[in-house]
Amino acid sequence: MKKRRISAFWSGCLATAVTVALGTTVLAASGQVTFNFANVAVDGKTTITAGTTITAANGQQVPSSILYTDAAGGKTNYLPIRTISELLGVEIGYDSATKTVLLGEQSAENTSGEVYWQRSVDGTSFDYTSERPLTPHTDPPAWSPAWLPDGWGLSESSGSTSWSSYRYRGDTGTITFRCEYPDGGSVGASVRYEQTVQNCRQVTIQGQTADLYTEGEKTYLVWEGQDGILFWFSGNKISADDLIKVAESVQPVTGQMPDLQMTWAPDGYTKYERVARGNAVQETWLGPDTSFTLLYAAVPLELPDGTPESLQVNGVQAQYWQAEEPYESDGGSMTVNGEAVEGSQAEIAGVTVSTGTIVGPNAAGVNTLAWTDPDSGIFFRLHGTLDRETLVRIAEQIQ
Numbered sequence: 001m002k003k004r005r006i007s008a009f010w011s012g013c014l015a016t017a018v019t020v021a022l023g024t025t026v027l028a029a030s031g032q033v034t035f036n037f038a039n040v041a042v043d044g045k046t047t048i049t050a051g052t053t054i055t056a057a058n059g060q061q062v063p064s065s066i067l068y069t070d071a072a073g074g075k076t077n078y079l080p081i082r083t084i085s086e087l088l089g090v091e092i093g094y095d096s097a098t099k100t101v102l103l104g105e106q107s108a109e110n111t112s113g114e115v116y117w118q119r120s121v122d123g124t125s126f127d128y129t130s131e132r133p134l135t136p137h138t139d140p141p142a143w144s145p146a147w148l149p150d151g152w153g154l155s156e157s158s159g160s161t162s163w164s165s166y167r168y169r170g171d172t173g174t175i176t177f178r179c180e181y182p183d184g185g186s187v188g189a190s191v192r193y194e195q196t197v198q199n200c201r202q203v204t205i206q207g208q209t210a211d212l213y214t215e216g217e218k219t220y221l222v223w224e225g226q227d228g229i230l231f232w233f234s235g236n237k238i239s240a241d242d243l244i245k246v247a248e249s250v251q252p253v254t255g256q257m258p259d260l261q262m263t264w265a266p267d268g269y270t271k272y273e274r275v276a277r278g279n280a281v282q283e284t285w286l287g288p289d290t291s292f293t294l295l296y297a298a299v300p301l302e303l304p305d306g307t308p309e310s311l312q313v314n315g316v317q318a319q320y321w322q323a324e325e326p327y328e329s330d331g332g333s334m335t336v337n338g339e340a341v342e343g344s345q346a347e348i349a350g351v352t353v354s355t356g357t358i359v360g361p362n363a364a365g366v367n368t369l370a371w372t373d374p375d376s377g378i379f380f381r382l383h384g385t386l387d388r389e390t391l392v393r394i395a396e397q398i399q
Helices: 008-019 081-088 194-198 240-248 388-396
Strands: 025-027 031-035 040-042 045-048 053-055 061-063 066-070 075-078 092-095 100-103 117-122 125-130 143-145 153-159 163-169 174-180 186-190 201-205 208-215 218-224 230-236 250-252 270-277 280-286 291-297 309-313 316-321 334-336 339-341 345-348 351-354 367-372 379-384
Touching (some): 125 230, 143 163, 143 174, 153 270, 153 280, 153 291, 174 240, 194 208, 230 240, 240 250, 291 388, 309 388, 316 388, 379 388
Antiparallel strands (some): 040 045, 053 061, 092 100, 117 125, 125 186, 143 250, 153 163, 201 208, 208 218, 218 230, 270 280, 291 379, 309 316, 334 339, 345 351
């Protein structure tokens, strides 16, 4: 059973139950509090009778229940946490380091203090390696920053079932964020000077010790979470203080993005890759020698500089940025066993291989179409070498 975190309000109620006088009713700031008001039944059997108190472990008498009546007349019943644990037959504990009330078994998370990732240094390189046996995962780790500096947006998303990666871009800099299960993987980087690695300093991120490397305009920030997930940030042209602030905001993503699909694509284009992780979905299609990409997310997206053209996509206000310069094709050629293959696809050992240039959102020859769904608040971006009319047609048939 995974650790369940009980809110501070519950523990506050427990503290109140221990310290207040055991009168029948007291007045709260905006309502009324009544003690020992309710019966409690488990599986049809009354286990606590109204009007009775409970003897705590220290021998003190505390209320068996608390009834709070708010100013509007609404009623809410509260029970002490220890009573809940006894009624449900689960163990109770308290982790003073994290100020967490623990109910039930806690073996699912790394509460033992075991370190899953080992740091190694070789000159100007540093690596974090997990030697834990591979564990099959059906879902990738879903964490993302809740705060970014003004003007920053999600640029790209990638990953597998064991790791997720997001790239963010601001006016002048970039941030790459990666979170990875401890499944035998390795994450590392090389810098220019050995002194950068030697001068690595430690900072605290969300109560965990993190390694901070700085060299010129480049900054790395790495730490292991309580459940063994490795968190890795690399920032370019962003201050260490701002990167630490972004890291402090990292939190698990709740909920799922809608499974939207493109129901139409231009002739000659085939789906190359679809990456869905956390609060973002990215899908890339390959054409004869280039590509287009759809990215939609619950967070703002990176958009081109300059003044866009306003237009409509299914009645929704959208923005279109024309490419800075015409796209130049490289022919999309492919060679198999030393021989040129005509077209953009070939079958090798029963596997269909496609070739084409995957253009990034910052390429000079890329056109961009962006809009925000007014109902869901989801941000959309289509970018590629296709013309405006084709991008709009694709957008209007996303369902």
